[in-house]
Each structure stands twice: as C-alpha cells, then as structure tokens.
Amino acid sequence: MSNDTQAQTEHNLPVVQRIISVLWPSFLVASLATVLFFVVFDPQELGMLAGLPEVTRTGGYTIGFFFFWFMGALGCALTCYFRKPCPPRIRTDQAD
Amino acid sequence: MSTDKQPASANEAPVEQELYKKRQKIYPREVHGVFALLRNLAMLALLGLFYGLCWIQWNGHQAVLFDLPARKFYIFGWTFWPQDFFFLTLLLIISALALFFFTALAGRLWCGFACPQTVWTEIFLWFERKIEGSRQKQIKLDKAPMSARKFGIKASKHAVWLLFSLWTGFTFVGYFTPIKELWDSMLALTLGPWETFWILFYGFATYGNAGWMREQVCIYMCPYARFQSAMFDKNTLIISYDEKRGEPRGSRKRGTRPAEKGDCIDCGLCVQVCPTGIDIRDGLQYQCIGCAACIDICDDVMDKMGYEKGLVKYTTENALSGKHVRLLRPRVIFYSMLLLLLTAGLIYGIATRVPLEVNIIRDRNALFNTTNEGLVENVYTLKVINMDSEPRTFDVSVTGIEGMKLLGDTEAVRVETGAVKDVLVRVHADPVNLKSRSSEIEFHVESRENPDAKVEENGRFLGPVL
Numbered sequence: 001m002s003n004d005t006q007a008q009t010e011h012n013l014p015v016v017q018r019i020i021s022v023l024w025p026s027f028l029v030a031s032l033a034t035v036l037f038f039v040v041f042d043p044q045e046l047g048m049l050a051g052l053p054e055v056t057r058t059g060g061y062t063i064g065f066f067f068f069w070f071m072g073a074l075g076c077a078l079t080c081y082f083r084k085p086c087p088p089r090i091r092t093d094q095a096d
Numbered sequence: 097m098s099t100d101k102q103p104a105s106a107n108e109a110p111v112e113q114e115l116y117k118k119r120q121k122i123y124p125r126e127v128h129g130v131f132a133l134l135r136n137l138a139m140l141a142l143l144g145l146f147y148g149l150c151w152i153q154w155n156g157h158q159a160v161l162f163d164l165p166a167r168k169f170y171i172f173g174w175t176f177w178p179q180d181f182f183f184l185t186l187l188l189i190i191s192a193l194a195l196f197f198f199t200a201l202a203g204r205l206w207c208g209f210a211c212p213q214t215v216w217t218e219i220f221l222w223f224e225r226k227i228e229g230s231r232q233k234q235i236k237l238d239k240a241p242m243s244a245r246k247f248g249i250k251a252s253k254h255a256v257w258l259l260f261s262l263w264t265g266f267t268f269v270g271y272f273t274p275i276k277e278l279w280d281s282m283l284a285l286t287l288g289p290w291e292t293f294w295i296l297f298y299g300f301a302t303y304g305n306a307g308w309m310r311e312q313v314c315i316y317m318c319p320y321a322r323f324q325s326a327m328f329d330k331n332t333l334i335i336s337y338d339e340k341r342g343e344p345r346g347s348r349k350r351g352t353r354p355a356e357k358g359d360c361i362d363c364g365l366c367v368q369v370c371p372t373g374i375d376i377r378d379g380l381q382y383q384c385i386g387c388a389a390c391i392d393i394c395d396d397v398m399d400k401m402g403y404e405k406g407l408v409k410y411t412t413e414n415a416l417s418g419k420h421v422r423l424l425r426p427r428v429i430f431y432s433m434l435l436l437l438l439t440a441g442l443i444y445g446i447a448t449r450v451p452l453e454v455n456i457i458r459d460r461n462a463l464f465n466t467t468n469e470g471l472v473e474n475v476y477t478l479k480v481i482n483m484d485s486e487p488r489t490f491d492v493s494v495t496g497i498e499g500m501k502l503l504g505d506t507e508a509v510r511v512e513t514g515a516v517k518d519v520l521v522r523v524h525a526d527p528v529n530l531k532s533r534s535s536e537i538e539f540h541v542e543s544r545e546n547p548d549a550k551v552e553e554n555g556r557f558l559g560p561v562l
Contacts, residue, residue, distance in 0.1 A: 017316050024317050039181045042167065057165045058273070058290040 022080060026072025033068040034061065121238070122311060122373040124221060125231040125365070129392025138209045139218050147263075150270040155485065157274075164272045168514055174446070175514050177483055179453055186442045190435065197431040199324055201423075202333040204386035207321070213313050214385065216264075216306035217371065220257060227253045231368065257307050258299075265299030311372040314385055321382060330413040331422050335386055337366075337377045337408045338416070345377070351402060359403050366390035366408060376408055451484035452549040454541045463558045471501075471524045472559040478519040480541060482511035482549075489544045492519060496537030497557060500525040508544075523557060530559045 013021075043060020047053060055063070152159040154172050161170040169176040176183065198205050207214060228234045228249055240246055269291055270278050281287050287295075305313055314321050328334070342360035353359075360377065367375050369389040374381050376390045394408040414421050459475035467473050482488050492506040504521040511517045523537065535557045543549035 016312060020316050028319070039178050056288075056290070057167070058288070061164055062290050062293065 018080070022073055022076040026069055026074075026076050029072045030065055030068035033072075034065045037068075038064060120373070122371065123231045123234050123368075124371045124389070125368040125393075126225060127369045127389045127392045129395060131388035131392050135209055135218065135387060135389075139215050142210065142212075142215050143219060147267050150267060150275045158276075160271065161274060162272050163274075166514075173485055175483055175485060177453070177481065179481075180449070180483075183442065183445060186438060186445070190438050190442060193431060193435050193438065195320070196327055197428070197435055199327040200329070200332060200425075200427050200431060203328065203335070204324060204384070207314065207324075207385035208387035211385075213305060213318070214371075214387065216302060217310050219260075220306040221371075223256050223260065224253060227256065254307075257303055261299040261303035261307075262295065263299075264302045265295040265297070268298045269294050311383070311385075314372060315383055321385075325382060327427075329425065329427065330419075331425055333410050333412055334380055335376065335384065335388055335391060335408065336380065336411050336416060338406070338411075339377070342377065342407050350400070353403070359398070359401075359407050361397065361401060363397055365393045365397060369393045449483075450548060450551060451482070451546070452488075452490075452541065452543065452551050453481040453483060454539065454551045454553045455479040455481075456539060456553055456555045458556070464560075467524065470527070472527050472530065472557075474523045474557050474559075476521050476523065476539075476555060478521060478539060478541070478553075479516055480509060480511055480519055481516045482513060484543075484546060484549055485513055486545070487512050488546060488549060490541050490549075491544065492521065493540045493542075494521075494523055494537055495540070497525045497535055498529045500529075500537070500557075525557065525559065527559055530557075530561070533561055534558050 038061060043055070043057050043064060047055035047060055149160050150158065154170070157170050159170070159172050163170065167178055169180075195206055224234070228237055237246055237249065266278070266282070267275070272294075273291055278287070278291065281291075309317075337360075340358075342358045344356075344358055345360035345362040346354075346357045347362055348354055348357060366377070367373070369392075370376070371387060371389065372383045372385060374383045376384065388410070390408050391410065395405040398405050398407055412421050455478070457477045457479065459477070462475075465473040465475075478492065480490055482490075488511055490509045490511060492502065492509065494500060494502045501524040502521060503524065505519060506521055509517060509519055537555050537557045539553045539555055541551050541553070
C-alpha cells in the first residue's frame, strides 16, 4: 500500500519539479566538474590534442561546461526514468 | 500492459490541473520597517558590489578579474594560478562553514538577506512595483482582459527587466574578460561568439529566475533550503508567530481588546507580504526564507491597534516555550573554532605563498647523451612561472652530483609578471661520479629582487653505470 502511494506522489510531481530534477542537479554538478577538470587540464592544450587548434580557451570552457551538463542531465534523466513504477509481475502459477 | 496504462492516463487530467493550481502567482505586498530597511541596505550593498567592483582598476589591471582566457585570477594585488587551486578550495570550505555557523546561530539569514536569488528578486519586484503599481493594482491588471494599456505596461516591464538582465549578464562576463575591453567591443559590435553567448545565457537566467521562477527556485531548486533544518536546534533564531498570544484570532474594532480573543486580528497582511506565499501562523515551514517581512507588517498593525509589538518576531523555540536560550552550544563553538582555524590557515598560506613555480620537463628524445669529452649530458626544460606582481630576474643553479656543470642561459632569466618562461638547460656530469642509473639532482631558482621567490625542485639525472 505504501508503495502505491509513493508511486502516486512521484507521478503527481509538478512538471516544473520534474524538469528541474533533471536539469538542475546536472547543472550544479557540471559547474563543479568544469572547475575541477579545467584546473588540471588547459582547454587550449586539449584542443591541440583533439586536432582543433581554432578552439579558444573561452570556447573550450564553454564546450566543456555544456558537455558535463549534458552528460549529467542524461544520468539524471535515466535515474528518473528507472524510478518509474514497473508493471506488476504476472504470476501464472497462482492464476491457475 | 494496456490495463496498467489505464489508471495512469486517467490520473493525467487531475495532475495537470493541480499543476496550474500550484503555480499561483504571488504578489508580495510592499512593506516598510526595520527589517525591510536592512534588506534594502543589504540589497544595495551587494548589487553595488557586483555591478561596481568590476570597473575598479588596480596596478594597471582590473582589480577583480578571473581571467579565464589567460588562466589566472587577479584579486587586487594578488595573482592566483591554477596551481593555487588549493586556496580556492579552502575559501569554498570556509564559505560553507560560515553558512553553517550563521544558520545554527540565526537561521536563514543568508536566504532572507544575502542570497542572489532573493536580492535579484527584490530588485525585480521593485521594478514591477514602479511600473505596475501596488499589489492591488498588479492583481487587477492581471485579471483585466488584454488591452492596449495592459500590453503597454507589461511590455515596458519586460523591456526594463530584459535590459537589466542583459546588463547583469554583461557584468558577469566582465568578471572573466576585462570589462573595459568587453565594453569597447560591444560598442563596436565586435563581441566574440562565446562572450555574446554567455552574456545572453546569464542574462536569460537572471530574467527567468528573478522575473518568473522567484520563490519556486527556493522551494524546488535550492539544495540549501532542503538541508538547512539539519543545522537548526532549539536555540536557533527563527521567525515565529506567538500562538499563545495570538490565538484565537479574529477581527475586531480598532482600539478594542476583546477578552475572548487573542491579539491576532486576522488581517492577513503577513500572508500578503510573504514572498513565498506562506502563512507564518501555520508554524515553521521550509518555504520560509526568513526575510522578516511579516515581522515588519505585523509590528505596524500591532502599533495601529495599540497592542505591543512582537506577535510575529525573531525568537527561538526555547524562548517560545519559556526556556533559557543558550547562545554558546557545542555546535556553535565547533563551527566557530573550525572557522577560525581554517581562516587563519588561509591567511597564513596566502601570506607565505612563494610567488614562483618551477616545473621540470626532461627532454623526451634521449635519456642521455655522451659528449665528445666523455661526459654524460641530460637536457631539461625548466618552466619558470613568475607569480609575483612585478617582473623578476632569476638565477638557476643545480646540485646533487659532484663536479656537475650547468649550461644554457641560466643567469639573469627575466620573467614578466604572470608569465611563463621556458629555460632550456643542459647538465653535464662525469660518469665516474654517477652512483646509479638514475641520480637525484636539485635545481635552485632564485629571484634577485625578492628573496622569498626561491624554489628548489627535484629532477632525475640519467646515465650509464660504469
């Protein structure tokens, strides 16, 4: 019963909150990841290695940030997706 | 499958309706009083700092500039490098601890007075009031059908909001790219694509957060709002309604004090001024950002009724239940001790920071060479980074192996402030003095002008074993 009500409330989350729960945590984590990553790696050198010498540092930071954001959002979206309640198992032995 | 889907889609309709009910717009009423004054002062100070600081110059550069394209941070006289990341981490830990400390002591002081979300929402509300008028006028305008007048008012409000947001985005980018150059290139319409993008992105975020999202950011998005209650105890300052004194609430004639009623006249003004739309009389709620607007308005009402102030006030749970309030609790002492320790550490670290960094890179082509005289030669590139605020002249020397020699431009290496210089050096040693395949040697780099700028860096000297 309690499982039912939990599924119910999760389904009833306002759309705003559902969108936020994907985009917002990933944004926060992306900001942190961008700082930590680029303290160690210089985007210009990475651009050189990747064969994209025309990418400036500011451009590198921006691409990095949005890459981390996208990846984080993907993770959050999958979490949300797998949290959805599954259809109950059909028990053939009991049905007979 | 289809039977499972049925109830879900049947649920859909009421859910969507609930969504619209939940997103009721809040029209906070304007309020005057001690806390409103404090809030406005904090707002002016913080916004002034944000919009003003980036225009101040210091020793020929922007006083506060996080120069991302050059990978260095200027904060007044200091220049910080990616190597100084440790200080930033320390600073962030100190900020977090300070937040915990103030939360334990005085509740959500941060939310009500200093959080950017609150500060920008306040200024956006101010614009809204100047253009649309008071709370009643705003509600009336929103209910009215679209007309030329309504369109004009709404359009000018959004125009002002958008302009202010763009200015905010511009200022934000101005902390990462020198703002004067940014201003010039904006006037000349030669802004780079990334700068343009970030100005628009940050401007849009400001407009969305302060104009549209407002209290929803605090309720749905803010991690601090979710966990702040963990730092609360019974001695933490909270904003609370004095239920014993106020109940049973009810309206009455001005100047009277009916014996059967409490002091709350149920005027509902405390709800009208609340920026998150809650009723403080329902008790402590996590939606309360502690802005104290309800205290100001209720004190006003109490004054008009001839009752004593403080029906809604800053108090603690212990004070409300008539117990003794303790200011110094273990957690407060713990937070303050830790805070003092880390702050002292940070100041010490910055004060004794060596404004020089040397990285040693071995030549990748050969482990070692043998010269015509039979000496073993190793080649290194020393990356000398001058982190001082003045240009410096450095001398390089090496120790570690008997009779070793250093060749290259090792004397009077001039490095501009904030620059990196590659110094190519060759080290010669007699193979008879080598004790193993790999010996440890020590490079010394020393500034002529500043004795503090002195670094010893270890390197490996490779050679054959005789």
